[in-house]
Amino acid sequence: MRGDLQLIQDWIAPGSRVLDLGCGDGAFLAHLKATRNIQELGLEIDAENILQCLRAGVNVIEQNMDLGLQNLESGSFDTVVLAHTLQALHRPDLIVEEMLRVGKNCILTFPNFAYWRHRLALLTDGRMPKSPQLPYEWYDTPNLHHCTISDFDELCRRKHIKVLSRTVVDHGHHSSPLIRLSPNFFGINAIYHITR
Amino acid sequence: MPGAQKKIAADSVGLVSPERLHFDEPLKLRSGRTIDQYDLMVETYGTLNAERNNALLICHALSGDHHAAGYYDANNPKEKPGWWDCCIGPGKPFDTNHFFIVCLNNLGGCAGSTGPSSINPETGKPFGLDFPIITVRDWVNSQARLADRLGIEQWAAVIGGSLGGMQVMRWAISYPARLRHALVIAAAPKLSAQNIAFNEVARQSIMSDPDFHEGRYYDFNTFPQKGVMLARMVGHITYLSDAMLREKFGKASSDSNFGRDLRSGNLSFGFDVDFQVQSYLQYKGQTFSKNFDANTYLLMIKALDYFDPAVDYGGDFSKAFAHSQCKFLVMSFSSDWRFAPERSREIVDNLLKAHKQVSYLEIAAAEGHDSFLMPIPRYMQALHAYMGRVAVECNSGGHR
Missing domain, CATH: 3.40.50.1820 (Alpha/Beta hydrolase fold, catalytic domain)
Structure with missing residues (x-):
């Protein structure tokens, strides 16, 4: 399992209702089902991923979340997860609002664009940064709205979103003294647990 | 053989x-x-x-x-x-x-x-x-x-x-x-109002056929074939898509038919079949009408109308x-x-x-x-x- 998912599973209560936005092949939800007896729902648009979900017995709805979550009732899920997808959405701020409406609490993960190597690439080469987290060229990247940890903190302040917990980690999803010293400079991935 | x-x-x-x-x-x-x-x-x-x-x-x-x-x-x-x-x-x-x-x-x-x-x-x-x-x-x-x-x-x-x-x-x-x-x-x-509307056309086609005899056509040794055929033709159009009909019938079949789906190269300037989709639909309706009971068709579309x-x-x-x-x-x-x-x-x-x-x-x-x-x-x-x-x-x- 991807490191960020390993870290967030402890925030998911046994027996709860979990919505995973962009659930991929459903492996994370299948794992939560097996270990925490959750009631799951995944949203996905990739045909092969949807087939994998069906094979895994994971409930999956073919739905483009960029068009909103209007079909889901307010407060109908305990936890809504959005892992490594925020930066690829048309309006990240609106999806965060929708997540907070549908779920009692939400978990978001995203790559920190202000990581010092990204800053250095832009500063020295004058080129769009690339890294294992951001492997794309500027012209073919699915990522539309990169943000930094400071940016997201600011969004939470403006929207009066309560941050229950924030974890910032490196490639291997570990923290370090440097990251704790300056998360927005040394951190590669950000993991937020938020609520209203 | x-x-x-x-x-x-x-x-x-x-x-x-x-x-x-x-x-x-x-x-x-x-x-x-x-x-x-x-x-x-x-x-x-x-x-x-x-x-x-x-x-x-x-x-x-x-x-x-x-x-x-x-x-x-x-x-x-x-x-x-x-x-x-x-x-x-x-x-x-x-x-x-x-x-x-x-x-x-x-x-x-x-x-x-x-x-x-x-x-x-x-x-x-x-x-x-x-x-x-x-x-x-x-x-x-x-x-x-x-x-x-x-x-x-x-x-x-x-x-x-x-x-x-x-x-x-x-x-x-x-x-x-x-x-x-x-x-x-x-x-x-x-059903939507549109769905029910199409069913109504089907129903009227069957019931207005002179051979319907208030549903007692069995006693008259006949059946409302035209009515069932029309009902099926209307139904059949709703089962297909515009794109599929174009794909099937929207192409020229020879150089002489002006790029239209004519059955032969020439316009008939009458009300016979000019276009392939006409004969296709008539064939579908006819085949169906020979094998399907009109009263059953009426029952089935009523069951659809009532489902809610x-x-x-x-x-x-x-x-x-x-x-x-x-x-x-x-x-x-x-x-x-x-x-x-x-x-x-x-x-x-x-x-x-x-x-x-x-x-x-x-x-x-x-x-x-x-x-x-x-x-x-x-x-x-x-x-x-x-x-x-x-x-x-x-x-x-x-x-x-």
């Missing part, structure tokens, strides 16, 4: 034969009337396992019947297989290596089950319009009796497309403990599913405008509102409403994937 054996594919269920089952316990109908006794024509494929937990019920749509797969005649190379042969057989999505599959001709049908063309024991004549109006709920009640007869306490899955999908939803509502999975394909929560489970729940469709226990797989097809994807999403949204377990796919397909009968690759893969999981549950003693 006498005795010429046809080649039957390895993944076909092969030669099959239907069975007529008689039920003599009166069935109370939604309309308040009662059918004292009735026959159901049933076809089955595969084997019921010792745990009796691997049975699938296939519900047919408007013009379907019990013959969903395989062949009847080994010597007729022209015979077409059952109507859902692409889905039923060894290695197919409804895999006869794993499942015992039951398909029946619904009550009111004209393929052997008791219907308007059957003899009314009270009069010794065909029922005609005296046959009671049957609703989706009545069908499902009769199907539950069939399940009792076959010793099936709980279906592994109940499956259907279009009007068949409506029966599936009714199963989940009326008999929540008797199915583990519900596959609702190309269906709708209820939400009426018992103050108009809230989600409440209808409050007690449903099964998992749902809902599927729609992009070019279906009879029951468009939005209608399937309404079903999904209401199931989600009721906190039910549901998966949903919208399959890209050009074939319109009829897509649900076609072996469209992504559709077949999805059925395979889902039913594979159902088969695993059966093997691990699946029962709730």
Whole structure:
């Protein structure tokens, strides 16, 4: 399992209702089902991923979340997860609002664009940064709205979103003294647990 | 060629034969009337396992019947297989290596089950319009009796497309403990005004045919063939998509026909058939009208018009599913405008509102409403994937 998912599973209560936005092949939800007896729902648009979900017995709805979550009732899920997808959405701020409406609490993960190597690439080469987290060229990247940890903190302040917990980690999803010293400079991935 | 054996594919269920089952316990109908006794024509494929937990019920749509797969005649190379042969057989999505599959001709049908063309024991004549109006709920009640007869306490899955999908939803509502999975394909929560309007054209076509004789055409040794043909032609247009008709008929077939879908190169300057789509539609209507009872057609479209489970729940469709226990797989097809994807999403949204377990796919397909009968690759893969999981549950003693 991807490191960020390993870290967030402890925030998911046994027996709860979990919505995973962009659930991929459903492996994370299948794992939560097996270990925490959750009631799951995944949203996905990739045909092969949807087939994998069906094979895994994971409930999956073919739905483009960029068009909103209007079909889901307010407060109908305990936890809504959005892992490594925020930066690829048309309006990240609106999806965060929708997540907070549908779920009692939400978990978001995203790559920190202000990581010092990204800053250095832009500063020295004058080129769009690339890294294992951001492997794309500027012209073919699915990522539309990169943000930094400071940016997201600011969004939470403006929207009066309560941050229950924030974890910032490196490639291997570990923290370090440097990251704790300056998360927005040394951190590669950000993991937020938020609520209203 | 006498005795010429046809080649039957390895993944076909092969030669099959239907069975007529008689039920003599009166069935109370939604309309308040009662059918004292009735026959159901049933076809089955595969084997019921010792745990009796691997049975699938296939519900047919408007013009379907019990013959969903395989062949009847080994010597007729022209015979077409059952109507859902692409889905039923060894290695197919409804895999006869794993499942015992039951398909029946619904009550009111004209393929052997008791219907308007059957003899009314009270009069010794065909029922005609005296046959009671049957609703989706009545069908499902009769199907539950069939399940009792076959010793099936709980279906592994109940499956259907279009009007068949409506029966599936009714199963989940009326008999929540008797199915583990519900596959609702190309269906709708209820008909739209437009759907009912098309049905009204079909109804008027049949009833205004001089050979209809108030539904007593059997007594006059005739039948309203023109009316049924027209009804089917209108219906058929709603089963196809504009794109598919263009693909099929919108192309030039020779240099001389000005790039139009003319049957011959020349305009007739009369009202005969100029365009291929005309003869296609007439052929479809004619073939159908020779084999399908007009009164049954009227019954079937009435059952469609009346389907609306939400009426018992103050108009809230989600409440209808409050007690449903099964998992749902809902599927729609992009070019279906009879029951468009939005209608399937309404079903999904209401199931989600009721906190039910549901998966949903919208399959890209050009074939319109009829897509649900076609072996469209992504559709077949999805059925395979889902039913594979159902088969695993059966093997691990699946029962709730």
